[in-house]
Amino acid sequence: MFGLLLDVGVPITCYYVLSKGVGLSVMASLAWSSVMPAVRTSWSIFVRRSTNRFALAVLVVTLVGLVLSLWTGDARLMLAKDSGATAALSIVVLVSTLRGTPLMSAALRPWLVRGDAERGSAWGRLSASSDRFKTAERRYSVVWGLALLTECVLRVIGAYTLPVDFMVWFGTVILGVCVAVAVAVSGPLATKPMEKMITAEAGAPAAEAGARRR
Structure with missing residues (x-):
């Protein structure tokens, strides 16, 4: 449950703090707010080694979506990538x-x-x-x-x-x-x-x- 709160609550909070508070662009705010879930999953896979094939698939989908979004500069693609997992x-x-x-x-x-x-x-x-x-x-x-x-x-x-x-x-x-x-x-x-x-x-x-x- 705590992990779910991190993956859901932290990205939303980060987006609004960065976009409305700091003044970053929509793309930059979305990109930075995607970092926490990816880092948490990476930590579980590569450091704690408490992984499974699905966790690895989710990480790959997230990273590919993030790279494509940054490459195209499409904020809507950045949002849509969250559905990949x-x-x-x-x-x-x-x-x-x-x-x-x-x-x-x-x-x-x-x-x-x-x-x-x-x-x-x-x-x-x-x-x-x-x-x-x-x-x-x-x-x-x-x-x-x-x-x-x-x-x-x-x-x-x-x-x-x-x-x-x-x-x-x-x-x-x-x-x-x-x-x-x-x-x-x-x-x-x-x-x-x-x-x-x-x-x-x-x-x-x-x-x-x-x-x-x-």
Whole structure:
């Protein structure tokens, strides 16, 4: 959560401080405000070595977008490049779902398992043998993949149709709304049914052991 606040809040603050307070041009303000997320991701990849392929892809997309924006001098392209990371993630999520290895399961698992060993074991058993559970996993990834893809499309449209100063902060609103919709839709379709199945599965071994003792 703290990392998300850095990646969202700091660039917006930097843009307005540099453009309105310091008086830098729109392009310069956008460029400098893009530095913090890129530096944070680079630190994670090259110094802490806590990386994955997606983090590396996001960094490459960000840097390529930044170079192209500076080369063309197009402030709107600079804004549109922010959707590159979202586009990359949405594509990876949807492709992983088609391949039967839904990526978003890794993000959902800690929330449903809650650090409990029995619930963790229950997740593993269900994910390996329950068609209903695996369908819910796929639904969760599809919902989030489509939500992120929608955010990408809306951000690009906004970047080329709305005033730059407005879109700097409104892009974050678009992301927030898409995330809220994804949470609301994925709840009844996937999260709640999965939680019920995990709870039932986690209690099953204990109940079976009790029955054997009797």
